[in-house]
Amino acid sequence: MVKDSFRLTVDGVEIEAMPGQSVIEACDAAGIYIPRLCHHPDLAPAGHCRVCTCIINGRNASACVTPAAHGMVIENNTPQLTKDRRGIIEMLFVEGNHPCPYCVASGDCELQALGYRLGLVAPIQPYQWPGRKIDATHPDIYLDYDRCILCSRCIRASKMEDGKTVFGFEGRGIVMRLNLDAAGGLGETEMAAIDKAARICPVACIVIKRGAYSVPDGGRRFDITPIGSDIEAKRKESKP
Ligand code: SF4
Ligand code: SF4
Ligand code: FES
Secondary structure, three states: OOOOOEEEEEOOEEEEEOOOOEHHHHHHHHOOOOOOOOOOOOOOOOOOOOOOEEEEOOEEEEOOOOEOOOOOEEEOOOHHHHHHHHHHHHHHHHHOOOOHHHOOOOOOOHHHHHHHHOOOOOOOOOOOOOOOOEEOOOOOEEEEHHHOOOOOHHHHHHHHHOOOOOEEEEOOHHHOEEEEOOOOOHHHOOOOOOOHHHHOOOOOOEEEOOOOOOOOOOOOHHHHOOOOHHHHHHHHHHOO
């Protein structure tokens, strides 16, 4: 056991964690995948999407913003939690426009990959078919607002990694939308294609121009292995 480490239990499996780790970080390190959308290992957690909700010591809590603690008892992989997570993914699908078969991100999209992993077949809730715009004002990047799932990764990356304030949210609740710090579109912001914010979107809302289809369908990240496999592989590797 590493000095200062402590133990907690996830779905009956005892794992080791370190001080300062959140539940999701401790599970990632131990090779246990907790589904997530807004969480990204390079960014401060935001607790926006609720996909990572687990039952922690008997109560629902977001694994990305809950510090790991000695003796915690966590339920992650249960039929009810899978159903709840599928419900969140379904809501995101019907709230935007997501024609996966001809989307540039198909096979490399975390929303789509989670839909597959959680067994989403066809949404039960009605599609809302919003009419949102595409912003192609930037020479190297375009924004397709139809795909935005309001995860805030771009906001956090722009602020904390790029030292800019390109993205923000406006409004609250169901009218909350992504906005920019320039009225004339992305082309008027300081955004650059090398920015972290340009490459951290989990869906096809922030897209680098002229890069589409450089990896053909069938050879993309989640075409090859399901989302979470990289994390789960750590556990398989550590087993004797
Ligand atoms: S962003 Fe993802 S979920 Fe949306 S249409 Fe594209 S592949 Fe499908
Ligand atoms: S543009 Fe992408 S990264 Fe930014 S909030 Fe929308 S989905 Fe998240
Ligand atoms: S991943 Fe934890 S709330 Fe989104």
